[in-house]
Each structure stands twice: as C-alpha cells, then as structure tokens.
Amino acid sequence: MSSTRIELYTGDSKMPQPDRYSLTGRICKTGKSYFTVRLLILLLLLCIFLAGELPGSGLPSPTFASGLSSATAAESPDSFQHKRRKMVAEQLKSRGIADQSVLRAMDTVPRHLFVPASLRHRAYMDGPLPIGHGQTISQPFIVAYMTEMIRLQPQHQVLEIGTGSGYQAAVLAELTDRVYTMEIIPELADSVGRRLKETGYTSVDVKQGDGYYGWPEAAPFDAIVVTAAAEFIPPPLLQQLKEGGRMIIPVGSPFYVQYLMLVEKKQGKITTRSLMPVRFVPFRRSQ
Ligand code: SAH
Numbered sequence: 001m002s003s004t005r006i007e008l009y010t011g012d013s014k015m016p017q018p019d020r021y022s023l024t025g026r027i028c029k030t031g032k033s034y035f036t037v038r039l040l041i042l043l044l045l046l047c048i049f050l051a052g053e054l055p056g057s058g059l060p061s062p063t064f065a066s067g068l069s070s071a072t073a074a075e076s077p078d079s080f081q082h083k084r085r086k087m088v089a090e091q092l093k094s095r096g097i098a099d100q101s102v103l104r105a106m107d108t109v110p111r112h113l114f115v116p117a118s119l120r121h122r123a124y125m126d127g128p129l130p131i132g133h134g135q136t137i138s139q140p141f142i143v144a145y146m147t148e149m150i151r152l153q154p155q156h157q158v159l160e161i162g163t164g165s166g167y168q169a170a171v172l173a174e175l176t177d178r179v180y181t182m183e184i185i186p187e188l189a190d191s192v193g194r195r196l197k198e199t200g201y202t203s204v205d206v207k208q209g210d211g212y213y214g215w216p217e218a219a220p221f222d223a224i225v226v227t228a229a230a231e232f233i234p235p236p237l238l239q240q241l242k243e244g245g246r247m248i249i250p251v252g253s254p255f256y257v258q259y260l261m262l263v264e265k266k267q268g269k270i271t272t273r274s275l276m277p278v279r280f281v282p283f284r285r286s287q
Pocket of ligand 1: 164169182
C-alpha cells in the first residue's frame, strides 16, 4: 500500500511542466476564440476534479477504489461461505489439519467480519492481513494449527494473549464457552469487544492490558494461546497453566527467526517443543 502511494506521489510531483509553459505560449499566439475553448476545457476539468472530491468518493487511490467496489458489489453471504469452504479444503485439510471440531470452527467463523471492510474480499486468502495499529490478523492456517495443537475440550478454559481483531478468540469460542482474551492496545481492545458482540460471540471476556502478567483472577487455564512473538515465555503464563495444560506461543526476536513452541505442564514440570518457524508481530510490554 505505502509503496503504491509513494509511486502516485512521485507521479504527481513530475507533472509535465514544459506543457504548462507551452500552453501559455500558444494562448498568446492563437487569439481569442482559441483562448475561450481552452478556458472551457479548463472549466470542464475543474468540474470533474471537484466532483471527485465529493463525500463518498474520496478514496485513497484508484487501485483501492476498484478493490472496494468489487468487494461490495460482488460479495454476498453465500459467496463468503463458498470462499470459507474453499479455504478449509485448500489451506487447512490439504496441509494436515485433521481435527474435525477445529475444521468446523474455521468453517463457521465469518473471518470477513474481522478484517477491515476494505479488505473483506481478501479475508479468505492464504495469508495475514493488516488490522490497523501496525497489527495483523494471522493466516488462517496458523489460526487453525495453533487451535488444533492446544486440544481444546468443551469444558476447558482458555486464555488468549493478543486479541487483535478477535478472530482467533471467536474460533476458540466455537470450541468452548470459557474464552478469556487480552489486548494491550486500548483502541483494539475497545473495538474488538463490540465486534465480538455483534458477531454473536458474547461469551468471550476481553480485557485491555499487558498479557505478560496473564489473567490471575481467571486462572488456572487448560490452554493458553499467545499470538505475538515474545523473546521468552512469560513466567506468569507458565504459572497460570493448569497441570496437564498446553500453551502455544511464538518465541524469538522480532527481527530474526521465531519458532512456534508447544509448552506442556506435566507433574509440575515444563516441557517445550519447537514446532515450526513463523513470523508474528512483536509481543509488547506496558511502560
Ligand atoms: N489473534 C489476533 C492476531 C493478533 S496480532 C487475531 O486473531 O486477529 C497480535 C496482537 O497482540 C496485537 O493486536 C497486539 O497489539 C497484541 N499484543 C502484543 N503484545 C501484547 C501484550 N503484551 N499483551 C496483550 N496483547 C499484546
């Protein structure tokens, strides 16, 4: 997006200056009637320009505008459902996600309602998408994989750190009624509360704050899902994990390779297993 804007800006700043000079030159040479025609053309261009500035048409760039219109005109609930089916078959089942309850959850949650309206047409594509404030909604496969790895049961209580759009929380809420989720950015925490209610995920508890400390009042948890990359596993989260509990967390530096780690607590002992290299947004700390 930003590179497109830079290109447009560069184009604008390279307006054909010599033409402007030659215009003035020709006006002087060709007389009054030619001047009137040029004036009318200029007025017409001015009208077109002003019409483009009217409310509702002020879109950031032509590319973005065409993306929006195709999203709004062509997409119906049925077409989103079709895309979701395709996503489950081509991105999840084919890559080894086999847990039927996870596949059902991924087939149910309307991912397009958890991304910015201008990106709805890309909601079911095989990748992450920006959600504002420099954050992203994870790739569908990663959401499904992390959910499958924690082996959630209907009676389980789960904590998510990094609510973001609320999509992962909604997927978890398809598997258990006891979902707690924390988001450090106040604006995201505010908007996600509303979005989860509007989409019917009323059982999800959202708290704004630094997830490093977990949610002691609601602990212990059968499972913890962390969706931002931490340099190390926060000790309070280990403490809040139940005996027999599972945590999945990306660990590593924001600028180097990170690994998705599966953490288990068995007979008071912590074991960790590195699952795959990944790339997540950084785990932030409150000041
Ligand atoms: N699970 C999200 C993806 C979130 S991206 C979804 O489904 O959309 C990671 C999120 O973690 C960001 O929103 C970021 O603000 C949040 N985050 C980063 N550090 C955090 C922390 N210490 N505590 C809580 N949230 C944090």
